[in-house]
């Protein structure tokens with residue numbers, strides 16, 4: 001009952017006309033606005049007879065043939081057709097100008113089942129020539145639809161989804177730090193950055209999706225035929241694309257972004273419109289750890305991550321992070337061959353913030369470059385100190401996906417090596433497997449460049465991500481580190497044992513060293529010996545400790561191992 005009333009209310013409130021055709025071209029639905037605009041059945045305007053053709057005008061005022069109808073083109077090409085200006089001649093001879101979008105909806109068999117056309121009456125606006133200048137509906141900076149056109153499309157999409165029992169998702173993508181860029185580099189640079197942001201987002205979207213400039217630093221994405229899971233996937237893709245550093249006015253800028261999601265249909269009957277719900281979701285996303293929140297799941301917002309991130313930004317600026325080093329041990333003789341540098345954030349009167357949470361915070365709030373730079377410089381300085389004591393430990397530093405795609409990365413590394421008086425061969429960059437999946441081509445190129453500098457590459461967290469084993473083959477990596485999630489359940493889960501065995505075999509066949517990460521007990525270590533792993537890392541072999549404590553630790557453990 002409520003559903004029916006809601007539908008009727010939306011139907012009346014929508015100012016745009018919505019007309020749905022079936023596959024044969026017959027009108028199967030027209031909303032109240034359509035009836036208002038046409039003052040008669042919509043069918044005649046969309047017919048293929050001579051009278052109908054005379055009643056339709058192209059933008060230049062000439063008759064519009066049936067073949068040129070947006071709905072007919074959308075059906076024929078199975079493509080969304082947008083922003084066609086079409087005139088409708090009323091029986092009294094007056095003309096209404098309509099801005100028409102036509103979106104094909106596919107059936108289960110993959111063929112066009114219906115075409116949803118939305119028609120916005122732009123007669124008045126056309127008279128003032130706003131439409132010709134696109135000003136009424138388009139944002140002048142990005143040339144994207146503006147908020148008023150988007151709101152119209154959202155209302156149409158929601159109504160269309162109700163009628164056709166399909167789903168639709170709306171995302172609000174808020175870009176933080178744009179104000180900071182405007183202040184520092186000027187508005188022209190800020191505008192150029194906005195265009196880059198829009199271009200990057202557009203590249204992640206399908207042709208039928210709409211990207212719009214919703215507010216100064218907020219974009220909206222309308223995804224027809226998309227459910228909650230699909231919307232989450234798109235949000236993650238968009239965030240990954242946006243967290244890659246931007247080049248603006250010769251400078252490298254990292255932006256942080258958060259995304260609110262609302263979908264139709266929703267489990268919550270009292271939920272309100274998509275626009276209302278997406279704004280609530282956006283508020284939750286602002287405070288969330290991941291930067292993504294959907295309205296359905298936004299009941300319990302997380303702690304205020306923004307405040308935590310501001311604290312971390314300050315700590316990085318003041319060099320307050322502690323860098324600790326976890327030994328990486330050769331399994332055959334238990335000798336430490338290297339260490340992995342990890343950042344800890346000691347907060348006064350509170351607990352340390354661990355590496356996983358730091359990693360999430362820096363990705364979310366655009367601090368990956370600052371964290372990597374600090375960790376790298378501290379690690380290389382420590383490495384130089386060890387070398388002066390004849391301790392030749394390799395040193396691993398973690399890269400985030402944002403770092404890997406940072407065009408300034410090679411220069412940053414070369415500078416840090418020079419300043420520390422370190423040799424590039426001391427350094428291993430640990431690249432998480434899932435960072436390779438975002439832009440494989442670019443990742444491969446940057447890795448080639450890094451190998452050219454002389455640093456070693458380890459593929460980190462291997463087995464946790466989505467890339468296939470073939471990724472290993474095409475990279476010039478020398479080390480593969482198997483993710484702790486596989487190692488931790490090695491004894492309990494035979495499937496994990498098989499995956500690790502295959503990873504070891506493939507790593508070896510490509511001439512790589514295989515490191516197992518996350519070893520917490522000696523039983524697991526014994527299994528890894530059987531699987532042929534070369535190196536191991538974990539609390540069972542050595543906890544992360546301060547740089548100055550490594551030498552005494554080595555003296556102690558080497559005695560132990562030769563005793564054994």
Ligand code: CA
Pocket residue numbers: 340398430460461
């Ligand atoms: Ca690592």
